[in-house]
Amino acid sequence: MFLTREEEKALDGEYGPGLQLAMRILVKLGDLFGAERLLPVRSAHVSGISYKTAGDAAIGFLEGLCEMGARASVLATTNPCGFDKRLSGLLELPDQIVSAQEKLLALYRRLGLKMTLTCVPYYQFRPERGSHLAWAESSAVVYANSVIGAFTNREGAPSALAAAIAGRTPDYGLHRPENRQPGLLVDFSFRPRDEVELWAAGFYVGQVAKNAVPLLRGLRGLSDWELKGLGAAMASGGMTAMFTLEELSGSRRAPEGLEKVEVGREEVTSTLEKLSSAEEPDLIFLGCSHCSREELALLAEHLRGREVRRPFWICTSRHVRASCPELVRAIEASGALVIVDTCVVVSWVEKLGVDVVATNSPKAAYYLPGLSGVRVRLASLKECVELASSKGAG
C-alpha cells in the first residue's frame, strides 16, 4: 500500500504510540482488502459505547490508547450508551454497571470523541454528499451511503476508532465507485401496508443480497424515516452497507443481466413469523434507529388526547430531543417517555422483568432476544400507540 511520508512517519511511531497503533490497524486492513492508499475522512462514527455490548475488554483497550496519548483528529461521533439518567434509576442498575459505563464514556471523552450517543449522528452533523467517512453502526452506514450519498465501508468498533485517531481509512470497498454499482435487482411486487412490512421486506433483502448493493424497484415516495428504517433492517438481516432506489437513480437503468429477486407478501409474512410473536407486550419501544423529528411529530399527533397505560419508551438523540421541545412535551403529556443517549437494545430491559417488547423495528426484533432474553411483537408506530394506550388482556 502506498503511504505518504507523513503516514510513514506515523506508522513508524514518530508521532507517538497511540497514532502508531491506529495506523497499524488501518494499514493491515488496507493490505488485506486490497487498498492502494489511505483516504482522509471527514468524520468517524464509533460503536462499542454501551458497556452492555462492549464489556470490560473495551475498557482495557481504551485505557491503553489513552495512556499512549491517542486522540481523535477528525470529527468523531459516538453510538448510544447503556442508559440515560432517567433509565439508570428506572432500571435500578447495580453500581458496578453504572460506574463501568461512566468509565467507558470518560475514556471515549478523553480520546476526543463527541458525546452524541446516537445511531443517527447525521441529524446533527450531516456529511456532504461524496465525502469519505469511516462509520461503524450498520444502520448509519447504510443511510450515509444510500440516502446521503457519502462513502463509507461498514466499519467495526476498532477500525472506526482507529480512523477517528488517524483521520484516515483504507481506500477499498464502498470508497471506490466501481463497488457501489448495483449487484442485485430487487422487485417489490407488493405494496407494504405499513413501515413494519416495508422494513421486514428490507430484512429479507439483507438476508438474500449478501454483499451486493441491491437496486430496489417498485418503492415510491418513501419518507426519510421510512428509508432510515429500511436501511437499518437490511443491515441487520445481513451484510448490506448500501442500497439504491431505482426511483432516485435518475436515468440510470438497471444494468443488463443483473440477477433478480422478487419480494412479495409471502417473503414478508415468513420474515415476520420468524421475528415476531403476537403476545401482549409489557413494554413498547420506538426508536431503533433513534427517532427523527419527523417520527416525533407523528407520535405527538397520534398520542394527542391519549393516556399511555403501559410503559412506552421513545428513544432518540439528545440533539433531536433538544431541537423540538414542544413535540417532546406533547408526547410526554401522554405518559410516554422520550429517552436519549441509549435505546432498549443496548440497555438492560431484562432488569425490569419485561418478557415481551413491542416495537416497529425488525432490527430490534432480531437483536433483543439474544441480548436481553425478551420476546418481540412487531407492530407499526400507529399500532404501538394503540397498544400503549390500551390496558391489555393481562
Add this chain to the structure above:
Amino acid sequence: MGREGLVLKGKGVVEGCVLGEALVSTMPVSFLGGVDPETGVVVEKGHDLEGECLADKILCFPHGKGSTVGSYVLLALKKKGLAPLALVNEVADPIVVVGAVIADIPMVVGVDLELLRTGDILEVDGSEGLVRVMKACS
C-alpha cells in the same frame, strides 16, 4: 500419513514465529460472547470448541463472526495470559485481524484448514505467512 512436514502457504498478517499445539474448528468464532474473557474457554453453545481453553493453542478456524468489539477480547485474553499462541484463518476477517494486531498475536490467513487436525504440532510464521506441520497427530 504424509501430513508431517507439510507446509501451507498463506498470507502473514501479524509477524512472529511460534511453535505449538493446534486447536482446529470448522466453525466461525465469536470472541465477544462466545469466549469467556476470564478463563479463555469457548462458551458458545453447540460450538465444536465448546469447553476448550484457547490459552497457548494455535487456534485454527475459518473466520470470526459477531460483534466487532470481539477484537478487544483478544487483547483482554492476552493481558491475562490466556490468548492463543497464534491464529490461523481461512478468510481474513476484520474482527480477528484487528484483534491480532492490537494483542500482537502472530497470524496467518488464507490457509486450507482441512489439512490440519487438533493436536498437531504446528509452526506458524506470521512474517512469511507459513504454517508447517511439525508433528501430525493420527
